[in-house]
Amino acid sequence: MKVEYFKTFITVVNEKSLSKAGKLLNLTQPAITKHLQSLEEYFNTILLERNVKGIKLTDDGALLYKYAQEILKILEEAEQNISGNKENPKGILNIGASNIPGQYLLPLLLGRYNLAYPQVKVNLEISDTGDVVAKILDGIYDVGAVGSEIKNPRLEFVPFYKDELVFILPANHPLTQKEVLEPDDLLKIPLIWREKGSGTRMFLEKALKNFGISEKKLKIVMELGSNQAVLTAVEGGLGGAFCSEIAVRNATKLGLVSTHRIKGLALQRDLFLLYLKRKKQHPLINHFINLALSEFSLLRR
Structure with a gap:
């Protein structure tokens, strides 16, 4: 079974069209059809249903689509690991980050990473910690940067930056003079x-609970999805x-x-890099983590 057949199958499913897939892969439509037929003959099943609305996966096709993605991902990892000793590693590094590291720490770091490894293409997406962790586990991201550690035996968390939460009030609030x-x-x-x-919320709720402040006693008037939105609301x-x-x-x-602190309440926390333990020797991940630890070691307070 040729790897190209899996690539063709995935592209056809993603594009929902044989002709569009052919253009992306630089293959003729008969060649695309031959690849798909070879897969169906090999697995002795129908993978795709074709109708006027386009292409639809059968149940077996959906199962193979999942496995084909995993196969190509593993092959990509193998290629990157085997070429990891080269002076100029190449490949794609997919990074997911929560708001704080994604907006305020990683952009400059990625600039330095690009200078050091120009043949590595880096993709950065910003989401919340829960989503980043889920996509690391699903293999969508190679490495993540988040504001809270979530226990999972498949994951490795590496602290890389010491952050602190502070309490902010509008500039005209009566308590502004009270540090x-x-x-x-x-x-x-x-x-x-x-x-x-x-x-941020996971860490804060745990810290307040340990301090003896129940969330039920707080006057929470709204929940917002980013630090910038929270800051704008306070302003x-x-x-x-x-x-x-x-x-x-x-x-x-x-x-x-x-900006204020709460008497007796310590709100320093680590920000973490994370990755799947089975990717521990992945050269692109190792290069990225080592650079992050080197760059931010001077900033750890």
Whole structure:
């Protein structure tokens, strides 16, 4: 069975058209048809149904589509691992990151990575911690950067940056002159919270629980899906919020918000790089993690 047949099959399914797949693969339509027929003969089943609406996978076809993706992914890993000792590694590195590392830490790091390994194409997507972890487990991302560690025996988490959450208030709030707030102050202020799945929220809820503050006692008036949205809401006077210090640094300098700490509440946390343990020797992942640890070691406070 030729690997090209799996590539053809996946492309036809993705494009939902033999002619479009042929253009992408630089193959004639008869060649595409031959590849598909070879697969169907080999597995002794019908993989695709063709009708006026296009192409539809059969149940067996859907199963093979999943396996074919895994096969090509493993072959890609093998190629990258075997070529990992070369001076100029090449390949594709898919990275998923939550808001804080994705917006404030990785962009400059990726610029340095590109200079060091120009033949590696890097794709970065920003989501929440839960989504990043799920896509690492599914093999969609090669490496992730998140704000909370989630226990899973298949995953390796590597701390790379020491972050701190601070409490921010609108610039005209009565408590702006009070650098350290009392815990009871939190119970009186309308709060803007991050969405479920956010690493910031996971860490914060655990820290508050350990501190003796129940989420039920808080006046949470809204949940927003990014640090920037939370910051904008606070600037607009809608309430207070916990945010990463690096995310509010500029707004604080410009006087748009005031930054505070809560008496007795420690909110320092590690940000983590993560990857599947079975990819431990993946050269592109190793190069990326080593560069991150080197670059951010000077910033760990």
